[in-house]
Amino acid sequence: xxxxxxxxxxxxxxxxxxxxxxxxxxxxxxxxxxxxxxxxxxxxxxxxxxxxxxxxxxxxxxxxxxxxxxxxxxxxxxxxxxxxxxxxxxxxxxxxxxxxxxxxxxxxxxxxxxxxxxxxxxxxxxxxxxxxxxxxxxxxxxxxxxxxxxxxxxxxxxxxxxxxxxxxxxxxxxxxxxxxxxxxxxxxxxxxxxxxxxxxxxxxxxxxxxxxxxxxxxxxxxxxxxxxxxxxxxxxxxxxxxxxxxxxxxxxxxxxxxxxxxxxxxxxxxxxxxxxxxxxxxxxxxxxxxxxxxxxxxxxxxxxxxxxxxxxxxxxxxxxxxxxxxxxxxxxxxxxxxxxxxxxxxxxxxxxxxxxxxxxxxxxxxxxxxxxxxxxxxxxxxx
Numbered sequence: 001x002x003x004x005x006x007x008x009x010x011x012x013x014x015x016x017x018x019x020x021x022x023x024x025x026x027x028x029x030x031x032x033x034x035x036x037x038x039x040x041x042x043x044x045x046x047x048x049x050x051x052x053x054x055x056x057x058x059x060x061x062x063x064x065x066x067x068x069x070x071x072x073x074x075x076x077x078x079x080x081x082x083x084x085x086x087x088x089x090x091x092x093x094x095x096x097x098x099x100x101x102x103x104x105x106x107x108x109x110x111x112x113x114x115x116x117x118x119x120x121x122x123x124x125x126x127x128x129x130x131x132x133x134x135x136x137x138x139x140x141x142x143x144x145x146x147x148x149x150x151x152x153x154x155x156x157x158x159x160x161x162x163x164x165x166x167x168x169x170x171x172x173x174x175x176x177x178x179x180x181x182x183x184x185x186x187x188x189x190x191x192x193x194x195x196x197x198x199x200x201x202x203x204x205x206x207x208x209x210x211x212x213x214x215x216x217x218x219x220x221x222x223x224x225x226x227x228x229x230x231x232x233x234x235x236x237x238x239x240x241x242x243x244x245x246x247x248x249x250x251x252x253x254x255x256x257x258x259x260x261x262x263x264x265x266x267x268x269x270x271x272x273x274x275x276x277x278x279x280x281x282x283x284x285x286x287x288x289x290x291x292x293x294x295x296x297x298x299x300x301x302x303x304x305x306x307x308x309x310x311x312x313x314x315x316x317x318x319x320x321x322x323x324x325x326x327x328x329x330x331x332x333x334x335x336x337x338x339x340x341x342x343x344x345x346x347x348x349x350x351x352x353x354x355x356x357x358x359x360x361x362x363x364x365x366x367x368x369x370x371x372x373x374x375x376x377x378x379x380x381x382x383x
Contacts, residue, residue, distance in 0.1 A: 028060045030073075031277045032090060032099035033269070034083035035065030039262040040238070042067070048269030055270065059277035062096050091255050097280035098256035100244070100272045102264070106132040110250035111145060111219055112259050113152035115243035115275055116229040123210025126153050126161070130222040130245040131259050139170040139336075140304055142216055143177050148249040149214035150188070151291050155247075155284040156275070164191035164202040164212030168221055171201050172334035172383075177307045184298040227261070230268055239264045244272030247279050251292045256280050318343045321351040326364035330374060332383045335361040341382040348376050 035045045046069060049061045053071070063074045064083050075090065077083040080103055090096045106112070111132035116125050128149025135141040146163055153161035163178070165171045182188045190200040191212030200212075207215055207225065217225070223245070230239035245259035258276040260269055292300075333341050338354045338361045345352040345365070350373050353364045365373045377383045 028058060029098075029277050029280045030060045030062050030096045031273050031280065032062045032064050032087055032096040033273060034077070034080070034087055034099070034101040035063055035067070036080045036083055037102045037262065038264070040265060044266050045269060048266040048273070051266055051270040052273040056274060056277070059273070059281070061273060062090075064090070064099070087257070088255070091257070098247070098258065098276040100258045100260055100269065100276050102260050102262060104257060104259060106248045107250070108133055109135065110248045110253050111141070111148060112248050113148050113246040114222060114226045115152070115246055116226065117241050118208055118210040118229070119232070121210055125207070125210050125212065126214045127222045127225055128152070128214050128216050129219045130226045131219060132248055133219060134250070137308060138218060139173045139177070140308060142170055142174045142218060143304065145219070146174070146178055146214065146216040147291060147295065149216060151249050151284065151288045152246060152279070153213050154287050155279045155282045157282065158213055160187075160189050161213035162189050162191035163214045163216060164193070164200050164206060166207065166215055166217040166221065167201050167203055168217055169335050170218070172332055173307070173336065174216065175201060177303065180303055180307060181295070181298070181300070184303070186294060186298060231263065237263060239268045242268055242271065243275040244268055246275065247284060249284070249288055251288070253288070254285060256284055318346045320346050321349050324351045324366040324369070326351070326353050326366055328365050328367045328370040329355070329362040330365065330370070330377065330383065331362050333361055333363055333377070337382055338363070341377055344380050344382065345373055345376060350376065
């Protein structure tokens with residue numbers, strides 16, 4: 001028997017022995033966690049590591065911090081900055097497959113997808129995104145956030161995640177771009193609001209009900225939602241529910257780094273480790289590469305550039321036509337373009353006013369001008 005065969009046999013028997021003794025194979029995913037920086041103290045993070053170790057047998061928790069802890073592989077780091085340097089080195093060398101940390105600065109273009117549990121129905125929802133900046137342009141960032149959310153959901157086993165857009169500034173522009181991507185062949189399934197008027201633009205009720213697998217928003221709003229959903233039962237100073245702020249995702253970004261916050265408690269940190277391990281096991285980085293290849297094949301960047309051209313060049317000093325009673329409303333116009341839309345109608349001789357309905361911004365016109373106004377706004381790409 002050759003030496004290679006002997007080594008292979010020995011390896012198999014060692015692995016079998018480990019499965020019989022511990023209930024798992026040595027060939028598990030290794031997920032790191034940095035133990036410094038929490039407002040709740042290092043002990044809270046260590047408690048989370050113990051929870052994860054006892055609860056899950058398919059991944060191994062590796063500690064990065066100042067103290068050695070029995071039962072864990074530990075890498076020494078005395079400061080938060082040193083923790084991040086050690087973390088990056090371990091990731092790049094393949095000694096860990098992912099890591100959970102806090103206070104980490106991602107490059108522009110990378111943003112994190114959080115994962116929450118909705119109250120009452122217990123539906124899991126991906127918040128895209130919760131930290132980081134996908135783009136300096138708000139609308140472009142939210143479009144990319146939608147893609148990042150799809151990637152995260154697919155990494156957690158959801159083959160065709162439904163996507164909804166939170167009704168914040170820029171949502172209608174984001175909707176138009178995502179529809180264009182879908183029309184060009186990108187496999188995207190829109191969610192539908194539980195409210196009577198339906199549509200993929202979501203309101204607070206929809207988020208609470210879990211109407212979409214992926215909720216798209218700007219990262220500041222996503223961060224706020226993450227905190228509310230994870231700490232609403234505790235008074236705000238201890239995040240007790242959910243999976244944390246999620247992995248940083250971006251085109252050509254090569255690491256799986258999941259974020260928690262200063263107020264994340266042991267239950268959340270434990271599930272953040274689970275989330276990170278799932279993304280690593282299901283190869284989030286490969287899924288991200290595949291999604292961006294699909295998008296780039298249909299001209300993703302060109303679609304963004306052309307769609308993000310605003311109607312600002314159309315804005316000029318326009319005198320309003322004679323005032324009329326406005327009782328007909330036109331929805332679906334982004335708030336960022338609302339005044340431009342009104343002025344465009346004025347320039348075409350249609351009297352209009354801006355307003356805010358229960359579903360968002362509206363343009364108000366007379367009943368007799370309603371059809372013509374819609375035609376003008378469609379021609380000028382406002383709706």
